[in-house]
Amino acid sequence: MSQNTIQSNVNKNTKVIKQIARRLGFDFCGISKATFLEEEAPKLEQWLNQKMHGTMHYMDNHFDKRLDPRKLVDGAKSVVSLIYNYFPNEDISQTSGFKIAKYAYGKDYHFVIKDKLRTFLSDIRETIGEVNGRAFVDSAPVMERVWAKRSGIGWIGKNSLLLNRNMGSFFFLAELVLDIDLISDGPIKDFCGSCSKCMDACPTDAIPEPYIVDASKCISYFTIELKEAIPEDFKGSFENWVFGCDICQDVCPWNRFSRPHHEDAFVPHEALKRLDKKEWTEMTREVFNEIFRKSAVKRTKYEGFKRNISFVSKNERAK
Incomplete structure (x- = not known):
């Protein structure tokens, strides 16, 4: 196969992948070399x-895989972000008694986006041919923000996002x-x-310097990842965030x-919009x-959620 033909295929395949991304509802699609x-x-x-990383001990695992996607997919050549x-x-958060992060309003994004990525891979194979690849959405040792930055779909801000x-x-x-160029x-x-x-x-000083987030001080870490009691050192600083x-x-x-x-899958449950603080506090399983x-x-889990509400409520009353 001539060099011109190879390059023509690379151009065509790149165009196909960006077209599929648009068709599936992705807002931006960028590509970088797997290295x-x-x-x-x-x-x-x-x-x-x-x-x-606090008690997120899984962050210690797979150090080499986090840094090299070729260890996740044999023969990997490209990362599509x-x-x-x-x-x-x-x-x-402006109307409800307590606050949860916007990403959690509707159906768990892992399922919604993973379904789209399965379709994406299927469409690639139908259109391009046999392609070996894997799909990831915040569930594997992949430094997603770094790859997104490399692909040109954004830059990493001082809050590390x-x-x-x-x-x-x-x-x-x-x-x-x-595994295609x-x-x-x-x-x-x-x-x-x-x-x-x-x-x-940041009320807990979790961003000590630009581009560095101390996850062990982040409200998201305390309300989601931490399984034990929330340190009293941070009482009064959660500003009603419970997830x-x-x-x-x-x-x-x-x-x-x-x-x-x-x-549609991200639309919140109607009841979520109407809960006042008393209803949050008395929420049953x-x-x-x-x-x-x-x-x-x-x-x-229910127990962790009640712990978060109790911590915020108790320390709000104590202020």
Whole structure:
């Protein structure tokens, strides 16, 4: 096969993949070369050594796989990074008794997006031919924000989240790691400038310096990942967040460009919009299971959710 034919196939396959991404509702699709993340290795090692991952011991695992997607997919050549919007029509935190992160309003994104990625892989194989690849959505040792940055669909902000000039940061990231050559998109510049609003707004000082998040101090970590008692040192600082936290996103100037999603699966349960603090506090297991039946909130389980509400309520009264 001539070099011209090979390049023509690469161009055609790249175009096909971006067309499929649009058809499946992904807002942005970027591509980067599957290679070892040399620059990230010392950063990740230092972050882990400083215990900024708290009790998330799974972060210690698969260090080599986190840095090299070729260890996840044999013969991997390309990483396809995707953005899927979840910004809601209504900010429930403004009307409900307590606050949960916007990404958890509707059906668990792992299921919604994983289904789309299965279809994506199937469509690739139907259109291009036999392609070996795997789909990931926040459930494997993949440094998704780094790959997204490399693919040019955004830059990593000072709060460590990916930012996109057209839609801010209220979106999910997903990846396809494929064993075919594709045209890579180059990274874009960092548009955070001198802004430090995310750092200044964090009530637990979880962003000690730009681009570094101490997860062990993050409200999301305390309300989701931590399985033991929440340290009393942080009493009075949760600002009514009982599952996750959007503070560093809500204050980000780039999120003025956020637009409501069009995904029916992300629409919240009607009851969630109407709960007052008394109803949150007295929520039974049955009500919890009904309202959050398909939600990511179930990750914290009923006992963890009640612990979070109790911690916030108790320390709010103590203030």
